[in-house]
Amino acid sequence: MKKENKSKKLKKENKDNKFKKLRVGIFSLTSCAGCQFEILDLEDELLNIFNAVDIVHFPMAKAKNEEGPFDIAFVEGAVSTEEEKKEIERIRAESKYLVALGSCASYGGVPSIKDFYTEEEIELPVYKSTSVVKSIRADGIGNYIKVDYFMHGCPPNKYEFLHVIKELIVGKTPRQPDFPVCKECRENKNPCLLQLGKPCMGPITNGGCNSVCTNSKIPCKGCRGPLEDANIDPLVQLYEKMGFTDDDIKKFFMGYAGTSKMFSRMVGRTCEISKTGNDEDGSKKQ
Numbered sequence: 001m002k003k004e005n006k007s008k009k010l011k012k013e014n015k016d017n018k019f020k021k022l023r024v025g026i027f028s029l030t031s032c033a034g035c036q037f038e039i040l041d042l043e044d045e046l047l048n049i050f051n052a053v054d055i056v057h058f059p060m061a062k063a064k065n066e067e068g069p070f071d072i073a074f075v076e077g078a079v080s081t082e083e084e085k086k087e088i089e090r091i092r093a094e095s096k097y098l099v100a101l102g103s104c105a106s107y108g109g110v111p112s113i114k115d116f117y118t119e120e121e122i123e124l125p126v127y128k129s130t131s132v133v134k135s136i137r138a139d140g141i142g143n144y145i146k147v148d149y150f151m152h153g154c155p156p157n158k159y160e161f162l163h164v165i166k167e168l169i170v171g172k173t174p175r176q177p178d179f180p181v182c183k184e185c186r187e188n189k190n191p192c193l194l195q196l197g198k199p200c201m202g203p204i205t206n207g208g209c210n211s212v213c214t215n216s217k218i219p220c221k222g223c224r225g226p227l228e229d230a231n232i233d234p235l236v237q238l239y240e241k242m243g244f245t246d247d248d249i250k251k252f253f254m255g256y257a258g259t260s261k262m263f264s265r266m267v268g269r270t271c272e273i274s275k276t277g278n279d280e281d282g283s284k285k286q
Contacts, residue, residue: 005101024054027073030081035155053072057196070094074161075099076103089145096098098146103153104140106151106152150176176206178228185202203230204232205222207227221256249266
């Protein structure tokens with residue numbers, strides 16, 4: 001079923017019974033819970049959301065939580081265990097519309113940094129014995145199930161969450177931002193940090209955050225993942241002219257969306273890393 005049809009169906013079902021609210025579930029996999037805190041930070045707006053929909057599953061905010069089915073599911077976090085693979089498949093089966101909430105759910109996020117190292121390199125500094133660790137690669141949920149909307153960011157912009165849920169309530173199909181962070185940076189009249197010699201990833205990163213980092217003169221770290229038509233090569237060449245090493249550049253791309261098709265390709269080109277389970281195009285091996 002097409003995304004547009006899904007959202008229209010939600011509207012029709014809600015209209016058929018004006019007393020019936022859309023059932024919403026908010027879930028968490030491997031993550032820091034920052035995306036959920038961002039939702040809670042909506043404060044006054046959150047009260048309006050609770051009046052418009054029925055948030056039946058939100059363990060961070062509710063003591064009593066219901067099971068599916070759900071009209072809308074928001075899922076935070078990467079899949080990093082076999083149990084989470086089963087969990088995300090269950091959530092998908094019980095949800096009409098599913099949103100990947102944040103960088104971890106979209107790309108694997110910070111947890112996916114471990115995918116570029118051996119398990120021993122990552123686990124031994126923390127655990128005396130790795131035999132107790134049952135983790136797998138950390139990947140975005142889209143590697144396992146169909147995602148209807150990717151809400152990028154670490155954390156995502158709370159007003160994007162508000163916009164998406166409002167669009168779904170009225171039966172519209174939310175459109176993902178298709179412009180780079182640089183667009184918002186110019187609109188906010190910020191100086192170009194690249195011209196100031198700072199390794200900003202704004203030109204190749206999905207916008208929608210209102211350039212929150214560069215507004216404070218902090219270079220964009222690419223947490224919203226690669227823009228679909230990003231031209232990465234010139235930016236890498238600029239980093240090299242700035243004096244950054246291959247290892248520096250590798251870490252720039254690895255930080256939040258290193259396992260994405262576009263960024264994983266660049267990580268492989270800028271330095272040698274161990275095999276991560278990706279094909280040459282960066283897609284997950286089946």
